[in-house]
Amino acid sequence: MRPSIYPRLAVIGCGLIGSSVARAARAAGVVDRIAVFDASDAVRDRVRDLGLADEVVDDPALAVRDADLVIFATPPLSIGAAAAAVAGDFKPGATISDVGSVKAAVGEALARFAPEGVFVIPGHPIAGSENSGPDAGYATLFQGRWTILTPRPSDDPAFALAVTRLTEFWTAMGAQVDLMDERHHDLVLAVTSHLPHLIAYNIVGTAADLEEVTRSEVIKYSAGGFRDFTRIAASDPIMWRDVFLANKEAVLEILGRFTEDLQALSRAIRWGEGDKLEELFTRTREIRRGVIDAGQETPEPDFGRQRQAP
Amino acid sequence: MRPSIYPRLAVIGCGLIGSSVARAARAAGVVDRIAVFDASDAVRDRVRDLGLADEVVDDPALAVRDADLVIFATPPLSIGAAAAAVAGDFKPGATISDVGSVKAAVGEALARFAPEGVFVIPGHPIAGSENSGPDAGYATLFQGRWTILTPRPSDDPAFALAVTRLTEFWTAMGAQVDLMDERHHDLVLAVTSHLPHLIAYNIVGTAADLEEVTRSEVIKYSAGGFRDFTRIAASDPIMWRDVFLANKEAVLEILGRFTEDLQALSRAIRWGEGDKLEELFTRTREIRRGVIDAGQETPEPDFGRQRQAP
Numbered sequence: 001m002r003p004s005i006y007p008r009l010a011v012i013g014c015g016l017i018g019s020s021v022a023r024a025a026r027a028a029g030v031v032d033r034i035a036v037f038d039a040s041d042a043v044r045d046r047v048r049d050l051g052l053a054d055e056v057v058d059d060p061a062l063a064v065r066d067a068d069l070v071i072f073a074t075p076p077l078s079i080g081a082a083a084a085a086v087a088g089d090f091k092p093g094a095t096i097s098d099v100g101s102v103k104a105a106v107g108e109a110l111a112r113f114a115p116e117g118v119f120v121i122p123g124h125p126i127a128g129s130e131n132s133g134p135d136a137g138y139a140t141l142f143q144g145r146w147t148i149l150t151p152r153p154s155d156d157p158a159f160a161l162a163v164t165r166l167t168e169f170w171t172a173m174g175a176q177v178d179l180m181d182e183r184h185h186d187l188v189l190a191v192t193s194h195l196p197h198l199i200a201y202n203i204v205g206t207a208a209d210l211e212e213v214t215r216s217e218v219i220k221y222s223a224g225g226f227r228d229f230t231r232i233a234a235s236d237p238i239m240w241r242d243v244f245l246a247n248k249e250a251v252l253e254i255l256g257r258f259t260e261d262l263q264a265l266s267r268a269i270r271w272g273e274g275d276k277l278e279e280l281f282t283r284t285r286e287i288r289r290g291v292i293d294a295g296q297e298t299p300e301p302d303f304g305r306q307r308q309a310p
Numbered sequence: 311m312r313p314s315i316y317p318r319l320a321v322i323g324c325g326l327i328g329s330s331v332a333r334a335a336r337a338a339g340v341v342d343r344i345a346v347f348d349a350s351d352a353v354r355d356r357v358r359d360l361g362l363a364d365e366v367v368d369d370p371a372l373a374v375r376d377a378d379l380v381i382f383a384t385p386p387l388s389i390g391a392a393a394a395a396v397a398g399d400f401k402p403g404a405t406i407s408d409v410g411s412v413k414a415a416v417g418e419a420l421a422r423f424a425p426e427g428v429f430v431i432p433g434h435p436i437a438g439s440e441n442s443g444p445d446a447g448y449a450t451l452f453q454g455r456w457t458i459l460t461p462r463p464s465d466d467p468a469f470a471l472a473v474t475r476l477t478e479f480w481t482a483m484g485a486q487v488d489l490m491d492e493r494h495h496d497l498v499l500a501v502t503s504h505l506p507h508l509i510a511y512n513i514v515g516t517a518a519d520l521e522e523v524t525r526s527e528v529i530k531y532s533a534g535g536f537r538d539f540t541r542i543a544a545s546d547p548i549m550w551r552d553v554f555l556a557n558k559e560a561v562l563e564i565l566g567r568f569t570e571d572l573q574a575l576s577r578a579i580r581w582g583e584g585d586k587l588e589e590l591f592t593r594t595r596e597i598r599r600g601v602i603d604a605g606q607e608t609p610e611p612d613f614g615r616q617r618q619a620p
Contacts, residue, residue: 193534224503237591
């Protein structure tokens with residue numbers, strides 16, 4: 001058996017992603033002991049029942065003080081306060097990371113509260129589901145998925161080693177790891193994740209508010225495309241609230257472009273400019289081919305499921 | 311063996327949906343003979359190779375003249391011209407239908423060109439996929455899906471019988487059938503299908519045009535939600551061009567509401583109004599529960615696939 005990468009892992013916040021990290025780390029044998037803290041009594045009880053950790057503690061300082069790796073897996077805007085609460089308890093030489101979907105704000109918060117002698121390496125596994133809570137996690141969640149780490153520039157060779165070690169940790173859990181500038185991460189994710197979620201939340205809200213079309217009609221005939229949006233719009237409300245607030249600048253920038261493009265499309269429809277529509281609709285097919293070619297999606301094996309249509 | 315519902319079926323236009331009708335009708339034993347016409351030489355050849363029809367004809371009049379049921383399965387804006395071309399060839403007593411995603415414009419076109427003595431009953435199976443062409447169809451496409459028929463009001467008992475017969479045809483192929491006013495259909499589908507497709511095409515276009523984020527980054531990190539949009543935005547360009555043009559009024563109405571709501575959401579993000587975001591994101595979860603409760607989506611059996619995340 002190979003030695004663990006981090007003898008002691010602390011997971012702070014144990015929902016879908018936190019519990020998946022605990023499960024995957026144990027399954028991969030990359031840690032010896034796992035301590036979990038969650039601010040919710042109910043979640044802590046559930047984590048105990050599920051046996052996800054060696055210790056489930058009521059005080060985050062108890063989880064953090066011996067940990068070689070601390071993973072904050074709370075909603076993005078809570079990470080600062082969570083880190084501040086244990087700022088004096090980190091073990092010297094520990095690596096401090098997270099799994100949040102926003103990296104500049106989180107990197108800022110972690111850097112502010114982390115003392116000298118620990119290594120702050122924010123991270124983001126691009127994996128998950130619309131389900132929330134410790135029951136929703138699973139050990140294979142990160143397999144074949146990208147995890148992006150956003151370490152700030154440093155000349156310290158010990159820091160470089162810490163980045164390598166954290167990369168090994170994620171790789172052992174099945175992820176592919178990329179390093180990226182935190183601001184660039186936030187812009188990329190604003191396009192590939194944050195805007196899609198915002199749009200999905202918005203369209204489901206618009207549909208729910210219509211007077212002429214009943215909610216039951218919307219649900220009944222959802223196979224025409226809407227259904228896919230409802231899945232995305234079922235994602236955790238608190239986490240997504242935090243994502244939009246913490247990545248405001250990039251989200252508003254991308255949203256502005258999206259809205260401009262949508263106005264142009266709206267105008268093309270109003271004026272019957274079919275060639276413009278056709279040109280766009282043909283162009284977007286190429287992107288789809290890229291997604292399939294890049295192995296980011298397996299073609300559907302079962303024709304009867306998950307189809308949508310006009 | 312039960313007798314067929316329509317001895318002779320003509321399918322005009324044999325792409326994803328037309329070829330699925332041919333396959334499903336044969337599999338269900340609801341027709342004795344199938345004649346197919348498609349305007350494309352390549353499609354006709356392919357339909358012959360696939361053995362989807364008893365006859366594949368080069369002249370639509372040959373398909374239509376003996377048919378008890380004629381299904382137009384061309385893109386919506388072609389249906390009028392396709393019907394006009396064979397207006398003199400319909401068999402008296404035949405039922406004339408279609409599978410288009412827009413019903414008022416198609417109902418208008420079919421009613422204009424259909425002679426006395428045939429029954430015009432527009433239809434729309436809410437089933438399909440992002441794939442196109444005769445190879446993409448399959449016999450089980452309509453199973454467990456809704457098909458909406460939009461017959462115009464009539465006092466003719468023979469017409470009522472024709473509607474019952476067409477309902478039996480779709481039911482035998484596994485669909486559930488609803489009758490609906492054509493304008494209401496177009497509004498409902500504008501919400502549950504047309505707007506979702508428009509939004510998906512738009513966001514994929516916006517992402518493709520960014521300068522700061524490369525196309526390969528968009529593809530690589532698409533698991534965060536964007537991937538689902540790329541699937542929808544891979545749907546047939548010509549058909550969707552026609553849908554938006556033929557259902558302009560309802561699409562622009564729903565798009566106007568969507569845009570209003572999106573502006574409000576944008577403003578809430580800009581001003582940090584987290585409570586407004588949280589309220590919407592919580593409310594949209596209810597709709598998702600409705601979709602699952604209504605059996606419109608099977609919960610994912612395999613956790614490793616088709617997931618998206620922050």
